[in-house]
Every structure is written in structure tokens, then in C-alpha cells.
Amino acid sequence: MILATWNVNSLNVRLPHVLDWLNAHQPDVLCLQETKQEDSKFPYQALADIGYHAIHSGQKTYNGVAIISRHPIEEATHGIIGLEDEQKRLISATIQGIRIICAYIPNGQSVDSDKYQYKLKWLASLTRHLRDELALHPKLALLGDYNIAPEDRDVHDPKAWEGQILVSEPERDAFKALSSLGLHDAFRLFDQPESSFSWWDYRMAGFRRNLGMRIDHILVSTPLVSSCTSSWIDKAPRKLERPSDHTPVVLDLKN
DNA sequence: ATGGCATAGCGTCTATGA
Numbered sequence: 014m015i016l017a018t019w020n021v022n023s024l025n026v027r028l029p030h031v032l033d034w035l036n037a038h039q040p041d042v043l044c045l046q047e048t049k050q051e052d053s054k055f056p057y058q059a060l061a062d063i064g065y066h067a068i069h070s071g072q073k074t075y076n077g078v079a080i081i082s083r084h085p086i087e088e089a090t091h092g093i094i095g096l097e098d099e100q101k102r103l104i105s106a107t108i109q110g111i112r113i114i115c116a117y118i119p120n121g122q123s124v125d126s127d128k129y130q131y132k133l134k135w136l137a138s139l140t141r142h143l144r145d146e147l148a149l150h151p152k153l154a155l156l157g158d159y160n161i162a163p164e165d166r167d168v169h170d171p172k173a174w175e176g177q178i179l180v181s182e183p184e185r186d187a188f189k190a191l192s193s194l195g196l197h198d199a200f201r202l203f204d205q206p207e208s209s210f211s212w213w214d215y216r217m218a219g220f221r222r223n224l225g226m227r228i229d230h231i232l233v234s235t236p237l238v239s240s241c242t243s244s245w246i247d248k249a250p251r252k253l254e255r256p257s258d259h260t261p262v263v264l265d266l267k268n
Numbered sequence: 269a270t271g272g273c274a275t276a277g278c279g280t281c282t283a284t285g286a
Contacts, residue, residue: 022285023275047285049276074276075284120285128284160286173269179286212286215273226286258274258286 014109014266015040018156018229019250020117020212020259024048024077027257028056030250034261035063038247041083042108043261044115044156048077055079070101078104078115078157094145096138103139105146111237112150114143116157121178129178132160136187143194153234155196158259160228163188163198167227169208179228196232199264200244211246212259220251231264240266 017040021027024045035043048055048071055069060081070091071077078101080086088107092098102117116139121132147153161184165171174180192198200209210225219225233241243265251260 026275122284122286214286216271217269228286
């Protein structure tokens with residue numbers, strides 16, 4: 014079974030890349046973030062034409078999350094229980110007996126911003142929500158754009174970024190709180206190349222110079238760990254014309 | 269290095285991203 018996550022930075026622009034990627038890799042599940050479109054614009058038919066079901070929770074201009082699956086999608090829910098939130102950042106479903114949660118965690122903008130407080134509050138609510146989900150679904154995967162680089166090795170220049178957004182201590186503590194629930198960073202279950210990143214700034218030739226961050230993650234619950242066989246970042250879509258600034262993160266699970 | 273880019277909206281600029 015192949016699970017993947019990809020922040021597409023507008024599905025309207027990136028649909029051709031997504032369809033090509035689905036056809037090439039045939040993942041069982043692909044989670045998308047930043048679709049930036051209302052549900053009425055979501056390309057259900059184009060996905061069905063290549064054999065995929067989908068659910069979407071979106072809005073104009075900002076945010077928007079989707080789960081795309083080759084298998085039937087069951088028990089779909091939107092948002093975080095107990096959090097009033099206009100922003101469409103979380104969607105969940107059960108697929109092949111695994112609870113799949115697709116999240117677009119707030120960026121936070123800067124540590125002195127109101128958006129940073131919203132990010133920390135959102136993460137606290139997510140952790141509370143995940144505790145309940147895990148009680149119901151021992152096999153669970155949380156996939157998405159976390160907007161957190163968990164360790165210095167996930168940052169191209171840790172000194173330059175020290176204390177800043179995406180790496181600040183409260184954000185990393187929130188990531189550790191998710192880990193403490195029994196969720197494991199699937200990418201780090203395996204040996205990986207140094208300087209492995211999932212996002213590169215469009216500016217400053219960030220991708221060519223590999224000035225990136227690893228902020229897109231797949232966390233899996235303890236009962237799934239022994240099934241994980243490999244995890245990798247697919248840099249190929251970042252090399253295409255008009256790429257997303259993020260690229261897919263992939264996890265292989267044995268059946 | 270604090271921008272230089274990309275996207276969407278009802279727009280000729282602003283907001284946001286990370």
C-alpha cells in the first residue's frame with residue numbers, strides 16, 4: 014500500500030501534475046493540501062476517469078484539503094472536533110481499515126504574529142483530536158503539510174533559521190506532543206540522504222541550490238510501524254514547468 | 269540574503285505563503 018502527501022499550491026494550476034503523478038505511481042492514497050478552490054470546482058470527474066475516489070474540503074483562495082483513494086472512502090469527517098475554524102485545513106476518512114487524516118497545519122507567518130498564536134492553538138486542538146481518533150482507530154496515519162521542520166537536519170541553514178517560524182521551540186514541542194501520542198515520523202524510520210527536503214522557496218533559485226526545509230510529513234501510529242517498508246521524497250515534480258513549491262512525500266506499507 | 273517568486277481575487281494592487 015502506498016500513501017502520499019503533497020501540498021499542490023492551487024489544484025486548479027497543478028491538476029495536470031497531480032494526474033500525471035497518480036498515473037505514474039498509482040498510490041493507494043494521496044492527500045492534498047492548498048487546493049485553493051471551492052468544493053464545486055474540485056475535479057472529481059477527472060480523478061474518477063483514472064480510477065480514483067476523492068473527498069474535498071475547500072474554499073476560495075486559501076487552504077483546502079483532499080483525500081484521493083483507489084479504494085472506497087469510509088467515515089469521512091471534516092475539521093477538528095471542538096475547534097471552531099473557518100479555514101478548511103483538515104479532512105479524515107477510513108480507507109482499507111486505516112484512519113487517514115490529511116492536515117494543512119497553519120503557517121504562522123512569524124513568531125510575533127497573531128497567526129502564530131492561531132497555529133499553536135490549532136496544533137493543541139489537533140493533538141487533543143488525535144488522541145480521540147487513536148482510541149477509535151489504532152491504525153492511523155496523519156499526512157500533510159505540518160509547517161514544522163522537526164529537527165535542525167530538516168533545515169538547510171539551521172543557524173539562519175534559529176528561533177524563527179517553522180523551527181521555533183513551541184512549534185517543535187507541538188510536533189513532539191504528536192509523537193508522544195505514539196505517532197512516528199515514517200521518513201525517519203529509514204536511512205535517508207542528508208539534506209532531504211520537501212519544500213524549497215521559489216525565490217533565490219532555492220531548489221537548484223537545495224535551500225529547502227522538510228516540513229511535509231507522514232506520521233504513523235505504533236501498530237503500523239512494523240508494516241512500513243520505505244519512505245521517500247519525490248523531487249521530480251519540483252523540476253517541472255510551473256511546479257508547486259512542495260513535492261510529494263511517500264510511504265510504502267506492506268499488506 | 270529578510271528579497272529576488274507564485275497564486276488568487278475582481279486587481280493594475282494586496283494578502284499570503286514558508
